[in-house]
Amino acid sequence: MSDSSTPPAPLHLAVSLDGAGRHPAAWREPGARPAELFTARYWAGLATEAETGLLDFITFEDGLALQSSLPEAFDERPDRVRGRLDAVLTAARVAPLTRHIGLVPAVTATHTEPFHISKAVATLDHVSRGRAGLRVQVSGLPHEARHFGRRTVPLADTELYAEAADHVEVIRRLWDSWEDDAEIRDVATGRFVDRDKLHHIDFEGRHFSVRGPSITPRPPQGQPVVSASGAGEASYALVARSTDVGYVAAHDGDRTRAAVAAIRRAREATGLTADPLHLFGELTVFLDEDAPAAGARLERLDALAGLPHGADAGVFTGSPGQLADLLLERREAGLSGFLLHPGVIAHDLPAITRSLVPELQRRGVFRREYEADTLRGLLGLHRPGSRYARRAA
Amino acid sequence: MSSKPLKQIHLAAHFPGVNNTTVWSDPDAGSHIDFDSFIHFAQTAERAKFDFLFLAEGLRLREQGGRIHDLDVVGRPDTFTVLTALAAVTERLGLTGTINSTFNEPYEVARQFATLDHLSEGRAAWNVVTSWDAFTGENFRRGGFLPREDRYSRAQEFLATAHELFDSWDGTAIAADAGSGTFLRDARAGTFAHRGRHFDIEGRFNVPRSPQGRPVIFQAGDSEEGREFAAAGADAIFGRYGTLEAGREFYADVKGRLAAHGRTHDRLKILPAATFVLGDTDAEARETAHEVRRLQVSGQTAIKYLEHVWNRDLSAYDPDGPLPAIDPEPGENTIALGRASVRQFRDPLATARRWRELAGAKNLSIRELVIATTAEQTFVGSAATIAGAINDLVQADAADGFILVPHITPGGLDGFADSVVPLLQERGVFRAEYEGSTLRDHLGLAAPAPAPAPAPR
Numbered sequence: 001m002s003d004s005s006t007p008p009a010p011l012h013l014a015v016s017l018d019g020a021g022r023h024p025a026a027w028r029e030p031g032a033r034p035a036e037l038f039t040a041r042y043w044a045g046l047a048t049e050a051e052t053g054l055l056d057f058i059t060f061e062d063g064l065a066l067q068s069s070l071p072e073a074f075d076e077r078p079d080r081v082r083g084r085l086d087a088v089l090t091a092a093r094v095a096p097l098t099r100h101i102g103l104v105p106a107v108t109a110t111h112t113e114p115f116h117i118s119k120a121v122a123t124l125d126h127v128s129r130g131r132a133g134l135r136v137q138v139s140g141l142p143h144e145a146r147h148f149g150r151r152t153v154p155l156a157d158t159e160l161y162a163e164a165a166d167h168v169e170v171i172r173r174l175w176d177s178w179e180d181d182a183e184i185r186d187v188a189t190g191r192f193v194d195r196d197k198l199h200h201i202d203f204e205g206r207h208f209s210v211r212g213p214s215i216t217p218r219p220p221q222g223q224p225v226v227s228a229s230g231a232g233e234a235s236y237a238l239v240a241r242s243t244d245v246g247y248v249a250a251h252d253g254d255r256t257r258a259a260v261a262a263i264r265r266a267r268e269a270t271g272l273t274a275d276p277l278h279l280f281g282e283l284t285v286f287l288d289e290d291a292p293a294a295g296a297r298l299e300r301l302d303a304l305a306g307l308p309h310g311a312d313a314g315v316f317t318g319s320p321g322q323l324a325d326l327l328l329e330r331r332e333a334g335l336s337g338f339l340l341h342p343g344v345i346a347h348d349l350p351a352i353t354r355s356l357v358p359e360l361q362r363r364g365v366f367r368r369e370y371e372a373d374t375l376r377g378l379l380g381l382h383r384p385g386s387r388y389a390r391r392a393a
Numbered sequence: 394m395s396s397k398p399l400k401q402i403h404l405a406a407h408f409p410g411v412n413n414t415t416v417w418s419d420p421d422a423g424s425h426i427d428f429d430s431f432i433h434f435a436q437t438a439e440r441a442k443f444d445f446l447f448l449a450e451g452l453r454l455r456e457q458g459g460r461i462h463d464l465d466v467v468g469r470p471d472t473f474t475v476l477t478a479l480a481a482v483t484e485r486l487g488l489t490g491t492i493n494s495t496f497n498e499p500y501e502v503a504r505q506f507a508t509l510d511h512l513s514e515g516r517a518a519w520n521v522v523t524s525w526d527a528f529t530g531e532n533f534r535r536g537g538f539l540p541r542e543d544r545y546s547r548a549q550e551f552l553a554t555a556h557e558l559f560d561s562w563d564g565t566a567i568a569a570d571a572g573s574g575t576f577l578r579d580a581r582a583g584t585f586a587h588r589g590r591h592f593d594i595e596g597r598f599n600v601p602r603s604p605q606g607r608p609v610i611f612q613a614g615d616s617e618e619g620r621e622f623a624a625a626g627a628d629a630i631f632g633r634y635g636t637l638e639a640g641r642e643f644y645a646d647v648k649g650r651l652a653a654h655g656r657t658h659d660r661l662k663i664l665p666a667a668t669f670v671l672g673d674t675d676a677e678a679r680e681t682a683h684e685v686r687r688l689q690v691s692g693q694t695a696i697k698y699l700e701h702v703w704n705r706d707l708s709a710y711d712p713d714g715p716l717p718a719i720d721p722e723p724g725e726n727t728i729a730l731g732r733a734s735v736r737q738f739r740d741p742l743a744t745a746r747r748w749r750e751l752a753g754a755k756n757l758s759i760r761e762l763v764i765a766t767t768a769e770q771t772f773v774g775s776a777a778t779i780a781g782a783i784n785d786l787v788q789a790d791a792a793d794g795f796i797l798v799p800h801i802t803p804g805g806l807d808g809f810a811d812s813v814v815p816l817l818q819e820r821g822v823f824r825a826e827y828e829g830s831t832l833r834d835h836l837g838l839a840a841p842a843p844a845p846a847p848a849p850r
Contacts, residue, residue: 034569
């Protein structure tokens with residue numbers, strides 16, 4: 001009998017969905033259905049599979065440029081998946097077909113209007129009844145900027161992240177701009193809303209100003225879950241100040257610990273430490289019955305792609321049991337969950353839901369049924385009140 | 394007897410939104426935000442085999458006298474998001490949304506519409522509008538600096554640019570051939586370059602060609618430029634007139650413009666918005682219609698409406714008393730912000746004079762005057778009466794069909810679906826089953842011209 005009376009903290013688990021999978025040759029694998037990548041059927045199937053595994057949420061990756069293997073330009077490679085549907089709308093399309101799983105689309109703050117993003121994610125929260133989030137990202141790609149034509153010179157990294165932080169601030173204020181009980185339908189006085197519970201947000205920043213209030217009433221979660229990747233110093237302030245969930249690379253224990261520590265320090269500097277901040281480790285995974293089989297599969301995929309994906313430090317190859325070991329070990333770096341990128345969705349997503357999840361359940365660190373109806377509930381986050389609501393005297 | 398074949402009627406439904414036609418105080422009125430309301434409304438429209446559901450948009454809450462307007466329904470969801478979610482709970486119904494060309498960018502809007510079209514298997518439509526004021530601009534980076542004439546030129550260039558993006562992929566660009574490793578058959582798919590007055594953009598569009606190629610394009614507006622714009626390139630226009638004479642005149646004028654643009658008569662559908670009140674008998678419907686008008690125009694609503702013309706604070710006036718003796722405040726309308734209706738009153742002094750004469754002649758109070766001068770319900774009567782009226786207007790070329798706006802959310806369409814639609818089906822003027830799967834199929838519109846070969850760079 002163990003002398004420890006506290007059960008291990010539950011692990012949170014999410015998967016990142018992009019095309020046929022993280023590996024560039026994933027679309028050529030059996031079951032990948034590459035001709036269906038732009039259909040609702042494909043995305044509904046993936047969301048349903050992830051929900052079968054009781055995962056906390058799925059992210060829908062996106063960008064405002066055609067995918068490229070070159071950093072600063074378009075490649076013209078015919079052997080890669082090219083083209084992507086809008087992530088917010090893909091999430092909205094699967095929302096009515098799922099019931100519990102969180103839906104977290106990627107959104108590029110750099111070229112979009114926070115007013116539009118705020119109401120879109122609020123509406124995703126309404127149509128999913130409290131399961132919406134977003135994954136904020138920035139873009140310094142010059143060719144992506146040319147799709148908008150508004151900026152001739154891309155912003156420097158620190159400026160990009162500062163703008164994204166303002167973007168999130170506007171989004172969050174707009175979510176709060178309607179108090180929860182603003183709609184009163186008071187027939188006696190003929191008033192549909194109590195306008196004292198609707199608020200101008202009057203945001204003034206370096207790149208934009210927004211007056212508000214939102215056109216969309218406050219979403220069911222109050223504040224949908226904001227997430228972003230912490231990849232490098234410039235991004236840590238955004239993760240620390242603006243998010244509920246941050247993602248850090250999780251393959252290398254020391255580096256993961258260093259990133260977690262840097263973000264935690266930045267969080268303390270913001271004075272927001274009363275609100276929990278989840279940090280999730282990010283890993284690309286290739287799961288098979290044992291490490292040699294997974295390694296062989298990755299080698300075969302690398303050969304098809306003509307370049308070694310396995311050199312990437314964020315890649316795991318092995319069995320579900322070995323991955324469970326790694327997740328529990330890596331958690332010690334200060335992580336509360338993981339965002340897994342299936343190397344090949346057709347193969348590795350079901351391996352996560354049908355092998356890894358049962359393994360984690362056996363170890364007592366993963367849920368056996370959904371314990372909440374909202375994404376904030378699944379993540380153990382309280383539902384915040386509107387910042388504009390008058391405090392009771 | 395005329396040998397002219399019967400025209401097929403097009404019907405659509407507008408989810409009632411933020412205006413005083415929505416009677417939120419009715420005990421049967423439900424939420425206008427909960428997704429269940431949208432599901433109910435959309436599934437009723439689809440059960441009735443309607444062509445499409447329509448959502449309007451407004452990008453700032455209305456204000457009057459410096460305060461947020463609180464008498465009508467306030468608040469609505471994001472157009473794209475709710476339409477895409479509705480694609481999951483319907484199979485054939487077209488999904489039409491208003492998207493503003495002033496406070497958006499072509500690359501983003503084109504990919505949202507292409508995405509909606511993919512995720513609905515060809516049911517997307519876009520009602521292109523411009524914004525009318527700097528007031529709305531205060532919510533956006535662009536601000537409100539576009540002069541009126543630039544808004545329309547931006548709208549036209551916006552639409553043309555979006556078409557270039559939609560056409561930048563042809564339907565065969567994706568091979569997805571795992572064996573040979575060829576995903577992209579056309580390695581340059583998505584290549585575009587647009588240089589114009591409002592947009593100077595180039596690169597690669599990142600959504601493959603969607604089932605309809607391009608969304609169906611709607612145009613609203615009654616101005617000379619609006620009619621020309623629609624005749625030149627829109628697939629459908631929101632007509633302004635639900636009556637025989639005005640409708641026929643508008644219909645003949647707009648359809649008459651098509652030939653000059655090399656388009657045939659059937660390439661543009663004319664669909665006025667229409668309200669209706671249905672009863673077991675005509676008399677009962679008339680009674681209900683009168684009551685609905687009273688609910689739509691409360692005393693406070695009447696005063697607010699009058700302020701649009703007077704451009705003054707009239708809150709001290711009694712809605713059951715006579716019209717103000719003072720004249721409207723001249724100059725730019727500053728009292729009501731975010732209201733399209735204000736634009737109707739281009740000569741407030743003349744409007745006030747006319748209304749005073751009318752009120753005097755008929756001894757009308759402020760509230761009675763507003764009820765009398767604002768739009769009556771288009772169709773009032775039993776199911777047979779309404780079916781007959783709709784059919785008569787369509788067969789007489791006053792419209793190709795109607796976009797119905799019930800006054801109750803979300804159940805306001807139920808009775809129409811159950812009683813009027815079967816009568817139209819019996820007459821053979823409305824489909825009993827969907828014949829195609831895309832909105833273009835429903836509207837009888839040809840597929841857009843195939844995308845041209847990528848432009849040389």
